[in-house]
Amino acid sequence: MDDLHKIHVFLLEMERALPVRRVRERKDILRETQSHLMERAQAGRLDEALHALGSPEAYAAQFSTLGEPNEGPPRIQAGRVTLRLAAAGLAVILLVPCLVAVVMELLDPAGFGLWVSLDDGFFVFGRTSTSNPRISDVAGHLKLPVSALLSLGLLLSVYLSVRSALLQAVRSARP
């Protein structure tokens, strides 16, 4: 096996075992390891260098607590958790009317809508009598797909915000 192949194999195995999530950080660590091994290979000391690093897995494990960004002081970390929970709360507040709109549209598609009064131009969102000729539903057939899409988007936001807050809380709790 020539030197370049040995370096390639080491880096591949190291990459698999590297406990660092950020892509830029992973690339930087691997690039520096490659640079070091090539430096040693040029000096005819590659085998010695590979032996000194140990197995790719053991070497990668040494970056376990080092590859992540500085989380900052506890107050900042607690602030991040609160901000993410607040974002989740806001998404829940917006989600409720969207879900109500979906359900109402399914139960009463003719009576539920975004109504506009033809007399004074006022808008009303909700149920009304469909027999009144002086009002018109401006949302039409878009109500169901729009409210369903908004609901899905907001549900996803709630999930991501809560997940992110929990992950941040777990990271903050680590010694």
Added chain:
Amino acid sequence: MQASIQTEIEKWLVQMRKGAAEFAVLSLLRNGRSYGSKLLDSIAEAKRLNLSEGSIYPLLKRLEHDEKITSSWEHDEGAAHPRKYYELTAKGRSLVEAMSEEWQAFSRAMETLQVTAPNTPLSKAG
């Protein structure tokens, strides 16, 4: 007996080297910017430090995360591949200067202790 003392000394040296590694790297960077392999070679010249190739890059990464050093990739003329150069930040420079003062004070204290210890009478209880 001799083997046991040797083991104890080895353990003690490991602890001392752990504490000294950061100081050694920062001290070398105090003389100017450098890259990993070169830092390793300089440290290897001071045989007692014994910082392994597997330890220096995680250490450099930690120092960088702690904003004691900063880095940039550069392709030197004639080099076959780019190198990651490190240099001290203002925080790192202040730290290594303070460490250096503490180290000297510590060494002086230990030397004083070594000189005076054999003649110091043991205090007796009661």
